[in-house]
Amino acid sequence: MIAIPANPGRGHLLRCGPGESILDISKHQAIGGFLALRKALSMQPAALIDEVKKASIRGRGGAGFPAGTKWSFLPKDNLKPRYLVINADEGEPGTFKDRYFLAQDPFALLEGIAISAFAIGAHTAFIYVRGEFVSEMRVLEEAIEQMRRAGALGRSVLGSTFALEIYVHPGAGAYVCGEESALLESIEGKPGRPRNRPPFPAVAGLWGCPTIINNVETMACVRLALQHGAEAFLAMGLPRDGGPKIYGLSGHVKRPGLFEAPLGLTLRTLIYDFGGGTLDDRPIKGIIPGGSSTPVLGPEALDTPMDFDSMKAAGSMLGTAATTVFTEGTCPVAVLVRIARFYAHESCGQCTPCREGTGWLERLVESIEHGTGRPGDADLLLSAANQILGNTICALGDAAALPVISFVNRFRDDFEAHITGQRCPYGAA
Amino acid sequence: MALAFSPDTERAFDRIVRRYPNLRAALIPTLFLADREFGYLSREAMEYVARRLELPPSWVLNTATFYTMLRKRPTGRNHIQVCVNVACYLRGADQLGDHLKKQLGIGFGEVTADGLFSLEGVQCLAACGTAPAMQVNDVYHEDMTIQKVDALIESLRLAPQTSGAATGQGGAR
Ligand SMILES: Cc1cc2nc3c(=O)[nH]c(=O)nc-3n(C[C@H](O)[C@H](O)[C@H](O)COP(=O)(O)O)c2cc1C
Numbered sequence A: 001m002i003a004i005p006a007n008p009g010r011g012h013l014l015r016c017g018p019g020e021s022i023l024d025i026s027k028h029q030a031i032g033g034f035l036a037l038r039k040a041l042s043m044q045p046a047a048l049i050d051e052v053k054k055a056s057i058r059g060r061g062g063a064g065f066p067a068g069t070k071w072s073f074l075p076k077d078n079l080k081p082r083y084l085v086i087n088a089d090e091g092e093p094g095t096f097k098d099r100y101f102l103a104q105d106p107f108a109l110l111e112g113i114a115i116s117a118f119a120i121g122a123h124t125a126f127i128y129v130r131g132e133f134v135s136e137m138r139v140l141e142e143a144i145e146q147m148r149r150a151g152a153l154g155r156s157v158l159g160s161t162f163a164l165e166i167y168v169h170p171g172a173g174a175y176v177c178g179e180e181s182a183l184l185e186s187i188e189g190k191p192g193r194p195r196n197r198p199p200f201p202a203v204a205g206l207w208g209c210p211t212i213i214n215n216v217e218t219m220a221c222v223r224l225a226l227q228h229g230a231e232a233f234l235a236m237g238l239p240r241d242g243g244p245k246i247y248g249l250s251g252h253v254k255r256p257g258l259f260e261a262p263l264g265l266t267l268r269t270l271i272y273d274f275g276g277g278t279l280d281d282r283p284i285k286g287i288i289p290g291g292s293s294t295p296v297l298g299p300e301a302l303d304t305p306m307d308f309d310s311m312k313a314a315g316s317m318l319g320t321a322a323t324t325v326f327t328e329g330t331c332p333v334a335v336l337v338r339i340a341r342f343y344a345h346e347s348c349g350q351c352t353p354c355r356e357g358t359g360w361l362e363r364l365v366e367s368i369e370h371g372t373g374r375p376g377d378a379d380l381l382l383s384a385a386n387q388i389l390g391n392t393i394c395a396l397g398d399a400a401a402l403p404v405i406s407f408v409n410r411f412r413d414d415f416e417a418h419i420t421g422q423r424c425p426y427g428a429a
Numbered sequence B: 001m002a003l004a005f006s007p008d009t010e011r012a013f014d015r016i017v018r019r020y021p022n023l024r025a026a027l028i029p030t031l032f033l034a035d036r037e038f039g040y041l042s043r044e045a046m047e048y049v050a051r052r053l054e055l056p057p058s059w060v061l062n063t064a065t066f067y068t069m070l071r072k073r074p075t076g077r078n079h080i081q082v083c084v085n086v087a088c089y090l091r092g093a094d095q096l097g098d099h100l101k102k103q104l105g106i107g108f109g110e111v112t113a114d115g116l117f118s119l120e121g122v123q124c125l126a127a128c129g130t131a132p133a134m135q136v137n138d139v140y141h142e143d144m145t146i147q148k149v150d151a152l153i154e155s156l157r158l159a160p161q162t163s164g165a166a167t168g169q170g171g172a173r
């Protein structure tokens, strides 16, 4: 393990602290920019994929799927063009890490894209950016233009025979478009409704062509792994979860923000050392560890390492490692109202269990919060959530159901107190 | 009067369509152009986009209605979007929203009579580390407080009439 940076907020992935940026290509070059890309271009694509596999880079978009393995699903005998699509939809509530690359460090992302596109044999890459990120899209376009002028994009990337174009494509305010197959539909100009699989995008993705979809931070990890070599990259994390990670912290903490540390950082270190502890030093009531779809934990989980496997063993998920903390005195039902409302609003309406179920959950949680819940409603919530779980085309249904189940189980007394007292005991409603 | 893109928008449109192997993929970026150029996506605006991209108008309508950022009705010149999701809620977003409603005399989803402001509660803006967050047209405002909101409203009221359009409002790109 590498040491936790003395100045949390800066490291290998987070090259800039708050208020800093690398928007000029010469600044990127001055600190080792394009060394990784040059190295990649000197390798055989197959060897490059092996290197990424060796680095054990697990996707940073939430699911933790190994990037190298995903790339090797591309069909060998398909003569159609291949596409690389970067997921910069950043929609999971609580998550604000990819915005860092778009706004402050675009070349780390773009270099990672060039390396990955070369590895998989794609000559066109699209970055799908959530529509609200208007100034971020401008920064990105400007950085792409600088790369083109420097010969790092276009017909001959850094003087090689490899050609690459990178385009920015705007999202338009639909969380479900962060789901990879909905994202492809959206680029194609359609409503963002997830596709049935198989076929998987690696076989038939954008316009029916083989397509790899990866998260923004995953691209930055690819660059890092190439620059330092797979072994050094692995040593920055855990044997199964390679590399450093960007952790987000929000809610009732003294110092919210982004922090870089090896995978496997404990929640305690994140919240108390990096985050400076809770507001007014109040005790923690709930920890949503990796975006609003990940099951809520309590203070007993503080010593759990934040990596994909440990968080799963603790009954939650690493997700996007975007941790939201709330302290004693916060009504957990009121928090769940926000979460349930979000998923109900964002369901694309395609699958009945999700469309109907998320609306049910929203109305039930709201009525409990407003003191009109009936005895048995907590169990009704659990059974409604369980009917969505696993019964939908995409994981949005699960994302809506999991927080409900975890909130009811963990804060059962609070739910019952709302129902028996016919009001919110916290006065939050 | 028949709708048409201005020369600047026409150039942006040219750049967009060249990126894709077919015209349909240019639909969402083109709808953003139309939204900015015509103020919102009226039926005529959508039909114009359909003609330009050689698509059936029903496809355009189908896509436009799916996405919340593509405006199907006009907003105020300053469209204030307050995040109401968890991280912002924990940092006082409700008080911010209530204060704005009181100051502007409108609720979420409404426009002031003078057309200067509209207010909306929106989902997570991916600015949770600098909560509470809001967006006025394209511009983020983070770490907000009641005082900062008051100052912002004041400066928007005093801003010259043209400033709204000049900064490329409402999903401009
Ligand atoms: C409802 C839903 C929303 C998602 N939103 C995002 C997102 O905003 N950003 C992202 O990178 N992945 C998101 N994902 C995950 C993507 O489907 C996909 O797994 C990911 O982009 C793959 O990249 P990775 O392997 O590099 O992590 C979402 C998934 C679901 C089911």
Ligand code: FES
Residues within 6 Å of the ligand: A093, A094, A095, B083, B084, B085, B086, B087, B088, B089, B123, B124, B125, B126, B127, B128, B131, B132, B133
């Ligand atoms: S919850 Fe408001 S920006 Fe994320």
